[in-house]
Structures are given as C-alpha cells and as structure tokens.
Amino acid sequence: MENDNSNTDSRRWFLKTISSGGILAATGLALGTFTSCKEKSAEKTTLLTTDGKLVQVPNSEIEAMEHLHQGAPPMEAREGISGKKWVMVVDLSKCKNARKCVDLCDKHHNLTPDRPYIKVYEMKDNEKSSPYWMPKKCFHCDNPPCVKVCPVGATYKRTDGIVLIDNERCIGCRFCMAACPYSARVFNWGDPPEGKLDLPYSPETSLPSKVGTVAKCDFCPDMLRQNKLPHCVPACPNGVIYFGDEIDDTVTNGEETVRLSTLLKDKAGYRYLEELGTKPRVYYLPPVDRLFPFEKNTEENSES
Amino acid sequence: MNTVIQKEQEYRTKRGKALLGHTVNTSLKYKLWIAFLLLVIFIGGYAYYRQLKFGLVVTAMRDYTSWGIYISNFVFFVAISLVGSLISSILKLNKNDWSRPLTRVSEIIAVAAIICAAVIIIVDMGRPDRFFYVIMHLRIQSPIIWDVIIISTYLVISLLLLYLSLLPDIALCRDRLTAIPKWKKWLYRIMSINWSNHPKQIETHHKITKLLAISVLPVAFAIHTVTSWLFATTWRPGWDSTNLGPYFVSGAFMAGAAVIIVAMYLIRIHLKLKKYITELHFEKMGRLLVLLSLVYLYFNINEYLGPAFKMVGVEGEHITELFTGKYAPMYWFVQLGGLILPIVFLIFKPFRKPLPIFIISIFVVLGAWFKRFLIVIPSLQHPYLPIQDVDESYLHYVPTWEEWAITMSSFAWFLLIITVLIKLFPVIPVLKEKIDSETINKLNVFKNEKS
Amino acid sequence: MRNHNYLNIDVLKLLILISLVAFNSSILYGQDEEVMEDAILSISFSEDNDTKIITTKAVDQSGMPIEDLELYYFVKRTFSLLPIGDSFNSTDENGIIKVEFPIDLPGDTIGNVNIVVKLIESDIYNDQTLEITKNWGIPTVIEDQETEKRSLWAAAANAPISLIVIVSSMIIAIWYIIFYIIFKLYKISKIKPLIN
Numbered sequence: 008m009e010n011d012n013s014n015t016d017s018r019r020w021f022l023k024t025i026s027s028g029g030i031l032a033a034t035g036l037a038l039g040t041f042t043s044c045k046e047k048s049a050e051k052t053t054l055l056t057t058d059g060k061l062v063q064v065p066n067s068e069i070e071a072m073e074h075l076h077q078g079a080p081p082m083e084a085r086e087g088i089s090g091k092k093w094v095m096v097v098d099l100s101k102c103k104n105a106r107k108c109v110d111l112c113d114k115h116h117n118l119t120p121d122r123p124y125i126k127v128y129e130m131k132d133n134e135k136s137s138p139y140w141m142p143k144k145c146f147h148c149d150n151p152p153c154v155k156v157c158p159v160g161a162t163y164k165r166t167d168g169i170v171l172i173d174n175e176r177c178i179g180c181r182f183c184m185a186a187c188p189y190s191a192r193v194f195n196w197g198d199p200p201e202g203k204l205d206l207p208y209s210p211e212t213s214l215p216s217k218v219g220t221v222a223k224c225d226f227c228p229d230m231l232r233q234n235k236l237p238h239c240v241p242a243c244p245n246g247v248i249y250f251g252d253e254i255d256d257t258v259t260n261g262e263e264t265v266r267l268s269t270l271l272k273d274k275a276g277y278r279y280l281e282e283l284g285t286k287p288r289v290y291y292l293p294p295v296d297r298l299f300p301f302e303k304n305t306e307e308n309s310e311s
Numbered sequence: 312m313n314t315v316i317q318k319e320q321e322y323r324t325k326r327g328k329a330l331l332g333h334t335v336n337t338s339l340k341y342k343l344w345i346a347f348l349l350l351v352i353f354i355g356g357y358a359y360y361r362q363l364k365f366g367l368v369v370t371a372m373r374d375y376t377s378w379g380i381y382i383s384n385f386v387f388f389v390a391i392s393l394v395g396s397l398i399s400s401i402l403k404l405n406k407n408d409w410s411r412p413l414t415r416v417s418e419i420i421a422v423a424a425i426i427c428a429a430v431i432i433i434v435d436m437g438r439p440d441r442f443f444y445v446i447m448h449l450r451i452q453s454p455i456i457w458d459v460i461i462i463s464t465y466l467v468i469s470l471l472l473l474y475l476s477l478l479p480d481i482a483l484c485r486d487r488l489t490a491i492p493k494w495k496k497w498l499y500r501i502m503s504i505n506w507s508n509h510p511k512q513i514e515t516h517h518k519i520t521k522l523l524a525i526s527v528l529p530v531a532f533a534i535h536t537v538t539s540w541l542f543a544t545t546w547r548p549g550w551d552s553t554n555l556g557p558y559f560v561s562g563a564f565m566a567g568a569a570v571i572i573v574a575m576y577l578i579r580i581h582l583k584l585k586k587y588i589t590e591l592h593f594e595k596m597g598r599l600l601v602l603l604s605l606v607y608l609y610f611n612i613n614e615y616l617g618p619a620f621k622m623v624g625v626e627g628e629h630i631t632e633l634f635t636g637k638y639a640p641m642y643w644f645v646q647l648g649g650l651i652l653p654i655v656f657l658i659f660k661p662f663r664k665p666l667p668i669f670i671i672s673i674f675v676v677l678g679a680w681f682k683r684f685l686i687v688i689p690s691l692q693h694p695y696l697p698i699q700d701v702d703e704s705y706l707h708y709v710p711t712w713e714e715w716a717i718t719m720s721s722f723a724w725f726l727l728i729i730t731v732l733i734k735l736f737p738v739i740p741v742l743k744e745k746i747d748s749e750t751i752n753k754l755n756v757f758k759n760e761k762s
Numbered sequence: 763m764r765n766h767n768y769l770n771i772d773v774l775k776l777l778i779l780i781s782l783v784a785f786n787s788s789i790l791y792g793q794d795e796e797v798m799e800d801a802i803l804s805i806s807f808s809e810d811n812d813t814k815i816i817t818t819k820a821v822d823q824s825g826m827p828i829e830d831l832e833l834y835y836f837v838k839r840t841f842s843l844l845p846i847g848d849s850f851n852s853t854d855e856n857g858i859i860k861v862e863f864p865i866d867l868p869g870d871t872i873g874n875v876n877i878v879v880k881l882i883e884s885d886i887y888n889d890q891t892l893e894i895t896k897n898w899g900i901p902t903v904i905e906d907q908e909t910e911k912r913s914l915w916a917a918a919a920n921a922p923i924s925l926i927v928i929v930s931s932m933i934i935a936i937w938y939i940i941f942y943i944i945f946k947l948y949k950i951s952k953i954k955p956l957i958n
Contacts, residue, residue: 185545252839256868
C-alpha cells in the first residue's frame with residue numbers, strides 16, 4: 008500500500024514538472040526530469056531553453072513560471088493548434104448553478120462579477136416545463152456571425168475551431184456584439200477594474216484587457232497548448248462541462264472520459280438555436296433526469 | 312456700413328443683387344446664431360473629451376444596448392444626406408424646372424449631413440485612435456467596410472455635385488463682388504478655376520453635370536441600403552428583415568424632403584428670398600412629401616405586419632414592446648405624429664402653405680430621428696437569451712448628458728456647415744443652367760472660327 | 763527505481779513492436795517486488811471483418827493463470843484516457859480477457875492509437891500499466907484543416923473571389939466616373955476666355 012502511494016506521488020510530481028515547464032522545449036523537459044529525478048524539488052533542475060541553451064533553474068522558479076504562463080502573442084495566436092477541433096458539451100441535467108465555472112473563469116480572466124464571460128441562465132422552455140440552469144459561454148461557431156462582420160479582422164476563426172479576439176486590433180465598433188445572436192460578447196466600456204496588469208498581451212488569455220475593445224470566452228487556448236483543460240471544465244464540482252477534440256471523438260469533464268459521438272447520440276445532444284445555422288461548437292445535453300432539484304438559492308447551490 | 316459696401320458691388324441685375332446679397336451682408340442675428348452653434352459644439356467637444364479620457368463608460372451603452380443614439384443619429388444623418396440626390400438628381404433628370412431654386416440648398420444639406428454621419432461614426436468607436444486600421448486591416452467581407460467605402464464615395468460625389476452647380480456662380484461672385492475681403496476674393500478666384508462662360512466650358516460642364524446626376528443615383532440608393540445592411544445582416548428582432556433596404560431608403564427620402572422644406576422656410580424668412588422660394592415651391596414640395604410619406608407608410612406596414620401577425624419569440628416580444636410596452640409612446644408619436652397625421656394634413660391644400668407645412672415638416676423630421684432610435688435600441692434589448700446575471704445598469708438605456716451633448720453638437724456642426732456654405736455661396740443658383748440658343752450660336756461660331 | 767521504471771516501458775514498446783510484426787504473438791512484462799507479486803500480462807490482438815479484439819492473458823510468477831483479475835482498458839486521447847470495453851473486465855478461469863476495440867474510433871493521421879491496459883487496486887498484484895501503439899484507429903483525414911478556405915468569416919486575404927470582384931468592379935466604375943469628372947474640370951480650367 009505504501010508503495011502504491013509513492014507511485015502515485017511520483018506520477019503527480021512528474022505531471023507537475025510537465026506543466027511547469029510548459030513554455031520550455033519538450034526536449035528540455037525530458038532532460039530535466041531525467042537529471043532531477045532523484046533530487047528533491049527544492050533543488051535545481053537542468054532545462055533546455057527554447058534557444059537551445061542548457062540552464063540550471065531552481066525548481067521553485069519553475070513553479071513561479073507556471074503562474075506567469077502566457078498565451079501566444081497576437082500574430083502567433085492566429086494559428087490554431089495543429090490537428091485539433093475543440094468542442095464542448097454541457098450537460099444541463101447536472102447543472103445546479105454552483106457557479107464555480109464562473110468564479111474560476113472570472114479569476115483567470117481578471118473579470119468582475121458584473122460582467123462575466125460565462126453566464127448561467129435560468130431557463131424555462133414553456134409554462135408547463137420546469138426551469139433549469141443553462142451555463143453559456145462563447146459557442147465558437149463554425150459559421151461565426153461575429154467574425155463575418157468584423158471590419159478589421161480583430162476577431163477571427165482559428166483552424167482549431169476557436170474564435171478569438173485580438174484586442175490590439177479591435178477598433179471598438181461593437182458590430183460583432185450586435186451580430187452575435189447568443190450575447191456572448193462583452194465590452195470594456197471603461198478602464199479594466201483590476202488596474203494595469205504587467206503582462207505582455209495575448210489574445211489566448213485575453214489579458215490584460217484593453218479599454219474600448221470587445222472580449223469574450225476564449226476556450227483558454229493557453230491551457231490547451233499545455234494539454235490542459237480550460238479553467239471552467241475541472242472547476243465544475245458536478246462535471247457538467249465536457250471538453251475535448253472533435254477529431255479525437257472524445258470529451259472529458261476531468262473525471263469521466265466519453266466518446267463525443269456516443270454521448271450526443273445517447274443523450275440527444277443539441278446545439279442552441281440550431282436553426283440560425285451558426286454551427287456552434289458547444290453542444291447541450293437536455294435537462295432530463297436531473298441530478299439536482301432546481302433551487303434558486305445560489306449560496307446553497309455552491310456548496311457541492 | 313453694409314449699405315456702403317452694397318453700393319460698391321457690381322450686382323448688375325436685380326436678380327443678382329437679391330441672390331448675392333446674403334453672401335456679403337453680415338447681421339447681428341447671424342453672428343449670434345454662429346456663436347450659439349459654436350457654444351453647442353464646444354459643450355459637445357468637452358463631452359467628447361470626457362469620453363476619450365474615460366472610455367465609452369461615460370455613455371449609457373452597455374453590453375446589451377451596445378449601440379445607442381450615436382448610431383441612430385448616424386443613420387439619421389445618412390438618411391438626410393440622400394436629399395441631395397433626390398432634388399438635384401431625380402427632379403433635375405425629370406426636367407422639373409420648379410425645383411431648380413431648391414437644388415443648391417439640398418446639395419448643401421447633403422454635404423453637411425454626410426460629413427456629420429462620417430464623424431459621428433468615429434465618435435461611436437471604442438478606439439478612435441485605431442481608425443486607420445479600417446484601411447490597414449480592411450476586411451472586404453464586413454458590411455462596415457462596405458459602408459465606409461460607400462460613405463466616402465458619396466461624400467466625394469455630393470461635394471462634386473455641389474461644386475459643379477456652384478462653379479458658374481463662383482465665377483459670378485469673383486466677377487461681381489468687388490468690395491469683399493481679400494481672402495474671399497482669393498477663395499472665389501481659386502475655386503472658379505478660370506471659368507469664363509466660354510461656350511466650350513459650358514458644354515463640358517453641362518455634360519459632366521448630367522453624368523454626375525445619373526451616377527449619383529445608384530450611389531445614393533446604395534449608401535442607405537448598405538447602412539440598412541449593418542442591421543439586416545444580423546439576427547436581431549426588427550433588423551432580421553429583407554424589407555430593411557427599401558424601408559430605409561424610402562424613410563430617408565421622406566425625412567430628406569421634410570428637411571428641405573424646413574430649410575426652405577428658414578432661408579426664405581432670414582435671407583428675404585420670398586420672391587425666389589415661392590408658395591408654389593411649398594405647394595409642390597408638400598405634394599412630393601405626401602407621395603414619399605405614402606411610399607414610406609407602405610414599407611412601414613410591410614415591416615411590422617408580418618412580425619406582428621406571427622408574434623414569433625423575441626420578435627413578438629420586440630413588437631409588443633413597441634406597440635404597447637415601454638417604447639409605445641415614442642412609437643406612436645413617430646408613426647402618428649411623424650407619418651400618418653402629416654399625410655392626412657398635407658392632402659389638404661391650406662396645409663401646404665409655408666407656415667403649416669413648415670410645422671408639419673418639423674414633426675416629420677423629429678419623427679424620423681426618433682424612428683431611428685426605435686430601430687436601433689429596442690432591437691438590441693431583445694436578445695434570444697434572457698438578460699440575466701448582469702449589472703443593473705445593463706437592463707435599460709437612458710442616454711447620458713455626454714451622449715446628448717455630443718449628439719446636439721453634431722446637429723450644431725450640421726447647421727454650422729450649412730450656414731457657412733450659404734454665407735460663402737449664393738444659396739439659389741444665379742445663372743441659368745440650360746444651354747440657351749445664344750450660347751449654342753456662340754459655340755458654333757467658335758467652332759467655325761477654329762476650323 | 764523510477765528511472766528503471768521508465769526504461770522498462772521503452773523496452774516494452776520495442777517488444778510490442780516486434781510482436782506486432784509477428785501478428786497475434788504475445789509479449790511478457792514483469793518486475794520484481796517485495797511483498798506483492800507482479801502479474802504477467804500478455805496481450806494479443808486479433809481482428810476479422812467487423813470486430814477487433816484485444817485478448818489479454820494474465821499469469822502469475824509461476825505461470826498459473828489468474829482468475830478474476832480486473833483490468834482496465836483505455837485509449838489515449840488529448841486530455842485523458844478513454845475507457846473501452848465493458849465497465850468491468852475480469853479474467854476468466856484461464857486468465858483470459860477479451861475486450862472489443864471500437865471499430866470506428868479515430869486514430870492519428872495514419873490510424874495509430876495508443877492502447878493503455880492498467881492493472882490497479884488489486885490486493886495481490888502490483889499496479890502496472892502497459893501502453894501499446896496499434897494501427898487500429900480510423901486514420902483522420904485533416905481535410906484542408908490547416909489552410910483557411912475562402913469564406914465570409916475568413917481573414918481578409920481569403921475573402922470570396924466573387925465578393926472581391928463585385929465590390930471592386932463597383933468601386934472602379936464609380937471612381938472612374940469621379941476621376942473623369944475631375945479631369946474634365948481640369949480641362950475646363952485650361953480653356954482661355956474668349957476675347958470679344
């Protein structure tokens with residue numbers, strides 16, 4: 008049993024090193040793990056930097072770099088992640104408005120609670136049916152109305168399916184906001200409330216936000232580049248949000264991994280307002296056989 | 312002092328004196344008017360300075376009502392700018408000679424309106440510092456780009472339209488106004504580009520005027536149709552309509568005709584041109600306004616009947632809000648006071664007298680402005696998904712003083728441009744534009760001499 | 763010890779590769795431990811027209827088949843492991859499990875999938891993980907995925923040809939007229955006045 012523990016520990020430790028070295032070359036990673044394997048984490052690690060130099064870095068600093076991790080700069084961010092088609096499935100039968108996805112999204116995108124990227128709507132399809140919660144992000148449509156209307160190409164569709172905004176290009180005409188039928192976009196009407204963030208700008212993190220430009224849910228491509236799930240997915244205590252690669256035909260909510268096609272077939276997955284022809288990349292599973300009763304009290308709900 | 316100067320001018324004819332007089336006489340009323348406009352512009356400038364400093368947060372626009380009175384005002388000015396083509400092109404091509412004294416003023420209004428439309432759209436931008444990205448990173452797929460192209464084209468065309476009809480009159484000012492400041496002499500000399508009433512000049516001028524009158528038509532239709540596409544290319548209730556192009560164009564013609572009538576009345580009173588802008592003109596413009604209003608009424612019925620009959624989802628909610636909800640008072644003021652009642656009144660001849668038609672036209676113009684408010688704002692407040700989970704300020708839209716100040720200053724600019732142009736150039740064409748037999752003879756003689 | 767572990771996996775992969783060439787042959791994997799025993803798992807693959815079967819035989823150190831040993835089967839995906847087979851897969855009295863591999867599962871561009879077999883939480887046997895690359899997936903055709911097609915939502919450079927042609931011809935037509943008129947005005951300015 009003891010042995011078992013140490014085994015999982017080592018695996019965890021290994022994963023941690025992978026994530027912390029995210030911006031460093033993969034070769035450096037392998038090398039680093041080899042040389043540092045028997046050392047304690049307080050000691051130095053040899054890593055290969057992107058420009059081919061071997062450097063000794065204290066492990067504590069590698070940790071620090073994880074928090075400073077940046078998405079790609081504006082021009083590179085226009086390239087999608089090769090060979091991927093990101094897709095999201097939201098299981099409405101499991102959502103009880105715990106709002107952890109909203110909180111974590113707000114935290115990572117430096118948003119104030121009054122204008123989140125993720126909104127959880129209280130929906131009721133008709134008078135007789137019962138209400139349900141519907142988390143909504145950007146749908147990253149394959150026929151995106153917002154991208155079509157952008158006069159300067161500030162918002163664009165990447166090859167991996169993600170619709171991003173370049174806040175250094177955006178002129179603030181807000182045509183995309185008018186065009187989006189899902190009200191997915193928010194505008195930086197004034198200076199960002201969090202003040203100045205001392206980071207180089209990246210459309211992949213939407214940070215730091217810029218006054219007079221549009222913003223929205225970005226599917227966290229900075230995380231995807233590190234092979235990690237977007238922040239909202241593991242945040243959900245009820246496993247509502249599934250995320251994955253359509254080409255893989257697999258989605259995961261962090262715990263459960265299922266085939267996308269099977270999930271959509273078995274649970275009658277649908278896309279919101281399919282008739283508009285926007286071809287969203289976010290699917291919903293209908294709110295049938297609910298896990299939770301519908302409670303309005305959000306404080307109660309957030310206790311998972 | 313004024314009278315002294317007048318004696319020194321070489322008006323030559325009575326017509327010349329009447330029509331050129333206003334370019335040299337400066338009254339106190341005029342100075343006060345300019346000062347008032349400048350004050351409004353200054354207040355608007357301060358509001359815009361605040362907007363530049365703090366961002367669009369100084370407006371009442373928020374994530375749902377993401378377009379406000381800036382955009383509705385923009386649509387209004389685009390609509391007004393269509394009058395230039397209506398009067399100087401359509402009526403001219405139809406050989407409606409009665410409308411000749413109105414061409415200049417309609418062209419001046421068109422120029423002023425299109426300049427204001429172009430400026431107000433920059434005011435609406437969140438990042439005006441990046442305006443040139445529109446050219447640097449131009450995406451031809453975007454209807455905004457189509458609008459930018461067509462607006463700049465129309466701006467040039469309406470300037471040309473004004474300039475071409477002015478050219479002989481500028482030369483006239485150069486020749487006859489001798490007792491004027493140096494800069495004004497210089498201006499007339501430069502702008503008259505050696506115009507000497509040479510038969511060949513007249514012939515070329517006549518040719519290109521006709522060419523321009525024809526080519527302004529598709530551009531004028533396009534400018535408002537493309538503006539309607541800014542809305543029609545989205546899924547918003549009230550915008551998602553195939554009817555929107557002709558609806559906008561017909562509305563623009565109606566509003567434009569009303570603006571002309573208002574301008575006619577004010578010019579006639581203040582520049583003492585009763586002999587040149589006669590009751591007949593009001594009579595004819597009144598008939599034209601009824602005709603254009605009926606066309607607009609027809610498209611209005613088309614625009615609202617379908618959705619009101621079907622009452623589909625958010626489209627139905629939007630219609631209900633207009634008909635009986637929050638926006639009902641404004642909606643019925645616009646439809647009754649700005650469209651139906653003017654038609655009813657103007658059918659009767661006594662209401663086509665200058666003063667009554669002036670008042671009716673003011674209502675039509677007001678209705679046209681608020682109509683554009685109703686086109687832009689309520690649609691945005693009815694998205695497909697419910698408005699939840701947002702700050703309270705996102706739920707409604709009441710324009711802030713900054714927005715009103717900037718909007719008012721756009722009107723002040725509009726009036727200032729018109730006032731200055733009228734001050735510089737005769738507001739009614741002094742020279743006849745037709746090639747008369749005398750000129751043709753002259754030209755023939757000239758040709759024979761050469762060969 | 764950890765190094766040793768990784769090394770073993772590499773050797774294992776090599777062995778699997780050899781075994782794949784020989785088709786239907788099996789491989790061995792094992793490791794010495796103190797208290798608990800290592801199970802020896804041999805994996806073989808078979809396929810006919812419409813089924814693909816992963817057969818695993820589990821024997822203990824003495825070569826006796828292990829009955830009722832639970833194994834977990836996965837396919838490696840982008841973020842996580844996708845379970846395949848039934849929810850519980852146990853060896854029969856001969857120590858054999860047969861797990862059906864889904865025939866329509868996408869692999870990489872050449873159809874390779876990484877199959878992961880895990881032995882975990884057994885009371886007698888140590889945890890172990892086997893990873894095998896097998897050419898059983900549907901090759902994914904990345905159809906023009908990396909190059910953007912011409913469309914209304916494409917970048918400026920990939921606007922539809924018809925749109926570019928229509929818009930530019932209209933612009934050229936109207937601006938030709940505008941410049942023609944300006945040129946004519948220039949001509950007008952060059953005409954000398956008639957001297958009467």
